[in-house]
Amino acid sequence: MAVNPAGVERAAVPGxxxxxxxxxxxxxxxSGKGTQSKILVERLGIPQISTGDMLREEIRRGSAIxxxxxxxxxxxxxxxxxxxxRLVAERLRxxxxxxxxxxxxxxxxxxxxEVLLGLLAPAGWTAVVIHLVVNYNIIxxxxxxxxxxxxxxxxxxxxxxxxxxxxxxxxxxxxxxxxDDDRESVVRERLDAYRQQTQPLIEFFRQSDDVLYExxxxxDPPAVLAEKILGLLPVKKV
Ligand code: AMP
Numbered sequence: 142m143a144v145n146p147a148g149v150e151r152a153a154v155p156g157x158x159x160x161x162x163x164x165x166x167x168x169x170x171x172s173g174k175g176t177q178s179k180i181l182v183e184r185l186g187i188p189q190i191s192t193g194d195m196l197r198e199e200i201r202r203g204s205a206i207x208x209x210x211x212x213x214x215x216x217x218x219x220x221x222x223x224x225x226x227r228l229v230a231e232r233l234r235x236x237x238x239x240x241x242x243x244x245x246x247x248x249x250x251x252x253x254x255e256v257l258l259g260l261l262a263p264a265g266w267t268a269v270v271i272h273l274v275v276n277y278n279i280i281x282x283x284x285x286x287x288x289x290x291x292x293x294x295x296x297x298x299x300x301x302x303x304x305x306x307x308x309x310x311x312x313x314x315x316x317x318x319x320x321d322d323d324r325e326s327v328v329r330e331r332l333d334a335y336r337q338q339t340q341p342l343i344e345f346f347r348q349s350d351d352v353l354y355e356x357x358x359x360x361d362p363p364a365v366l367a368e369k370i371l372g373l374l375p376v377k378k379v
Contacts, residue, residue: 168273217330273358
């Protein structure tokens, strides 16, 4: 069995073949997908693929893609399936994904889910979907205090995870920013998009051959929740 750089051994999953883990973190904005991804990247030694971060990077660079999506993102609407499917397919061709990866914020529509599962199954990936369940009031509280480092993407929260120095990233000292789409009116749009386009995927995953776990993500501190996720995965710590 292969041991990846984080010292984590990938176990054989039922069926006998050592297969690679495609971990899909699923849940509404503010459910902790980004925070969990960052912890799990460290623990599993596999990369995070955040479509939100990839799209924000396009906007930051002022690319043609960035210019075409800026308005939709600022208003809390989803960008086109074709575009995100293409970005993800390109990202999955990078060699660092060969031992597994964590998807954060993708898929978000039925069409994206179908494209993704169509890519994963024939290539021998084990898709595990973790649905982070959080109630509406907690989401609003989390998002309204959220700050992010524009440099490394680390997320903070005024109450639950403040930086050591107010307003500054612990890792690189960058000034923290509030994302444009974390403003209250936009958050409501994002939650509507989630309810209408993304939440129905839970039923889709239930009916697919992939593994779906639902976890209450309202109460536990991030490190505790991450342990619970790790306990569900077909990987074994050495
Ligand atoms: P996130 O950082 O995951 O909350 O995503 C921020 C914004 O990026 C979303 O509100 C959408 O506008 C866009 N976005 C991110 N991922 C996707 C996706 N899979 N499909 C469509 N739009 C996305």
